[in-house]
Amino acid sequence: MSRTAKILSIAFIALWALIALAPSVLAPGDPLAVNPAEAFQAPGTTHFFGTDESGRDIYTRVIHGARDSLAIGLAATALGMGLAIVLGTVAALSPRWLDEIILRVLEALYAIPSLLMALLIIAFTGPGVGPAIVAVGLSTAPGYARLVRSQIRTLKSSEMLEAATVLGRGTWLRVRNHLVPNALKPLLALVTLGIGQAVIWAAALSFLGLGTPPPAPEWGAMLSAGRTYLHLAWWMSLFPGLAIVFVAAGATLIGRALGGKARTT
Amino acid sequence: MNGQALITARNLSVSFGSTVAVKNVSFTVRAGSCLALVGESGSGKSVTARSLLGLSGGTATADALEVCGQDALSLSERSWQQIRGSSVSMILQDALMALDPLRPVGREIGDALKAHGKLPRAERQQRVIQVLESVRMPEPERRARQRSTELSGGMRQRALIAQALAGNPQVVIADEATTALDSALTALVLAQLRELKEQGRGVLMISHDLAQVAHLADDIAVMRQGEIVEAGVAAQILGNPQHEYTRQLLRAVPSGVPRFVPLSAASRPLAAPMQKDPAPASSALSANGLSKSFGKHAAVESASFEVPRGKTLGIVGESGSGKTTTARMVLGLQPPDAGTVELLGERFAPAHEPQRRKLREQMGAIYQNPLGSFDPRYSVGQLLADALSRGKSKRAAEYRVPVTELLEQVELSLGLLDRNPRELSGGQRQRLAIARALAPKPSVLVLDEPVSALDASIQATVLDLLDRIQVETGTSYLFISHDLSVIEHMSDNVAVMHQGKIIEQGATAQVFAAPQQEYTKLLLSAMPRLR
Numbered sequence: 001m002s003r004t005a006k007i008l009s010i011a012f013i014a015l016w017a018l019i020a021l022a023p024s025v026l027a028p029g030d031p032l033a034v035n036p037a038e039a040f041q042a043p044g045t046t047h048f049f050g051t052d053e054s055g056r057d058i059y060t061r062v063i064h065g066a067r068d069s070l071a072i073g074l075a076a077t078a079l080g081m082g083l084a085i086v087l088g089t090v091a092a093l094s095p096r097w098l099d100e101i102i103l104r105v106l107e108a109l110y111a112i113p114s115l116l117m118a119l120l121i122i123a124f125t126g127p128g129v130g131p132a133i134v135a136v137g138l139s140t141a142p143g144y145a146r147l148v149r150s151q152i153r154t155l156k157s158s159e160m161l162e163a164a165t166v167l168g169r170g171t172w173l174r175v176r177n178h179l180v181p182n183a184l185k186p187l188l189a190l191v192t193l194g195i196g197q198a199v200i201w202a203a204a205l206s207f208l209g210l211g212t213p214p215p216a217p218e219w220g221a222m223l224s225a226g227r228t229y230l231h232l233a234w235w236m237s238l239f240p241g242l243a244i245v246f247v248a249a250g251a252t253l254i255g256r257a258l259g260g261k262a263r264t265t
Numbered sequence: 266m267n268g269q270a271l272i273t274a275r276n277l278s279v280s281f282g283s284t285v286a287v288k289n290v291s292f293t294v295r296a297g298s299c300l301a302l303v304g305e306s307g308s309g310k311s312v313t314a315r316s317l318l319g320l321s322g323g324t325a326t327a328d329a330l331e332v333c334g335q336d337a338l339s340l341s342e343r344s345w346q347q348i349r350g351s352s353v354s355m356i357l358q359d360a361l362m363a364l365d366p367l368r369p370v371g372r373e374i375g376d377a378l379k380a381h382g383k384l385p386r387a388e389r390q391q392r393v394i395q396v397l398e399s400v401r402m403p404e405p406e407r408r409a410r411q412r413s414t415e416l417s418g419g420m421r422q423r424a425l426i427a428q429a430l431a432g433n434p435q436v437v438i439a440d441e442a443t444t445a446l447d448s449a450l451t452a453l454v455l456a457q458l459r460e461l462k463e464q465g466r467g468v469l470m471i472s473h474d475l476a477q478v479a480h481l482a483d484d485i486a487v488m489r490q491g492e493i494v495e496a497g498v499a500a501q502i503l504g505n506p507q508h509e510y511t512r513q514l515l516r517a518v519p520s521g522v523p524r525f526v527p528l529s530a531a532s533r534p535l536a537a538p539m540q541k542d543p544a545p546a547s548s549a550l551s552a553n554g555l556s557k558s559f560g561k562h563a564a565v566e567s568a569s570f571e572v573p574r575g576k577t578l579g580i581v582g583e584s585g586s587g588k589t590t591t592a593r594m595v596l597g598l599q600p601p602d603a604g605t606v607e608l609l610g611e612r613f614a615p616a617h618e619p620q621r622r623k624l625r626e627q628m629g630a631i632y633q634n635p636l637g638s639f640d641p642r643y644s645v646g647q648l649l650a651d652a653l654s655r656g657k658s659k660r661a662a663e664y665r666v667p668v669t670e671l672l673e674q675v676e677l678s679l680g681l682l683d684r685n686p687r688e689l690s691g692g693q694r695q696r697l698a699i700a701r702a703l704a705p706k707p708s709v710l711v712l713d714e715p716v717s718a719l720d721a722s723i724q725a726t727v728l729d730l731l732d733r734i735q736v737e738t739g740t741s742y743l744f745i746s747h748d749l750s751v752i753e754h755m756s757d758n759v760a761v762m763h764q765g766k767i768i769e770q771g772a773t774a775q776v777f778a779a780p781q782q783e784y785t786k787l788l789l790s791a792m793p794r795l796r
Binding site: 158159160162163164165166167168169170171173177178181182185 | 619625642
């Protein structure tokens, strides 16, 4: 990564961390405060992003909504990646028959479109933040797992690990010092890319009414609420939409930059 | 007519952008004689050769460049095409890559003729058979119909030469044409080149190996960093070199140099090897009846050998002879189907890994490509700290003294501590690998083709280093190589492997002077010698 890219990435992450952890610093108002007298105000000096049908301030809601949207994205990616590391590692290190079974299961999961699988899971559990995390996490796991598996397979038979064996390193030291760090390094870029993707999916589920329930300020839910009034108050959908684009694009760009670094090393 | 100048280059320079790859080189290739351009990687020898075919890819300028009677400086791409193959042609390095695996070799050879469009189809086929006969291809009619994958290595090599000869060129360029080949094929290619010379063609041989060109070249030009540093009649260059660099290259050729005599002037002189203490006569490492098969293919069959303490056993053989499988069994990386390995009198293989882990510190390994054996995240200092701490720490600062000692032992600068091995040169990487292997103070080092990827002068310094370490520490070496001259210089005893079996072993001087087996004789006769 170039110096500029590094600074931009850190600034980007710091900004969103601040927004998610302390939204009141940037938006002191109450995201749920209803004021029918001020409904459908266009963006202006009092309401930067305008107001919605109940007179709630869109700006305040977008800022306060970051926590839920990002939390779902992060938690879902963590869940998916954690599952993938376990499955991928087990598959890569286990005897052939077990490897084959895990692979077939992963392929079957892979064949189902991710969003469809998420819908399926929510059909069982009912909508909510928790189910949305599980749904998005589970549906991203197979892709990651296959990657982890091939990564570890390559490393397992590498000269580097043979050299460690010859130097007398036991299994635990080989795994801890060489296998895990080298397998995880390229995954870092992938995780960053995945967070952007997961934020979009979480928003998509909320948009369909399957994620965070209203009136909580969640970007996907806000997008959905604004849809009804699109001809009247375009700002209701535009600003939460922009927030999603901003986070997803930023995460993707950081992921790309990290990935580029991993390729050259 | 013999002696006639076919290619004349005067002050030829080739540049790529602002980089000058070849600087003011002048030479002449004459009919019926062979000029060898000798130099190490990056010396500009291949670029020079390619510019004679209009293929340098850079900008070529010269006071004069005449190729077979034509002024090559003003040639259009079209006229170059006329010259390539019919006036000047090139024997390529890798037969497996250069021949299309999906087409019969006869057609591949015929294509060269078709491009020049002179002959009708029937005559073309006749010419193909004729060329194949001229390179002594057995059953040329049948071979012409086969694909390159159906041919043996030797036949493929002949087909490749036939392809270069199809257009009856006056000059043949052989760019490292023997580099990747084992000894039998090398001998074949050299014999073919000699024949071309006798037919009155001009041969331009490009090589990094002085010993190899010694028997074929009439004239030699030594290149370094894009310039010819010394040129002249072969006997003169080899017998009485004037330039320091030529002397360095000649000195670096290991064959015929006794053990512990430095190959590089830069190497520290050695203390006399320890001839004393004949007491521990027991062997450091011994293998008894090692065998390994992969499916039906027997990679190694009943290999037995001993490495005495403080001595070197060289294992020599061509690719696929089972050398590396043997090394892997010795290192406990592959369990043998039968047989045992004993290290310092204790059972090492087959054994359970936890039981022999302690013993592993007594045996280190050096590979051909050291970079692959380093964790890419570690710096030089971290690698050594990791080795010294047995994997517990990679903080070089904690092991400052022993890390410094190791670096000094392998003659690496302390300034390299924080570098990543990727940033080091090939020779430096191999020194680092040696330093790491020495960290646990092993009794035995297994070296699998440790210098095969290095240039001659670098190879010389690494071999000198290994010699010095053996003298100073008394470490025993199991030295595996396909290179007879390296083995001759480095080994006290030698074992010759062929098709998975050790067919001959004994004291190096004895095996090299009076080989008993037919195969060993064949190998040795193909070995290029300077001394």
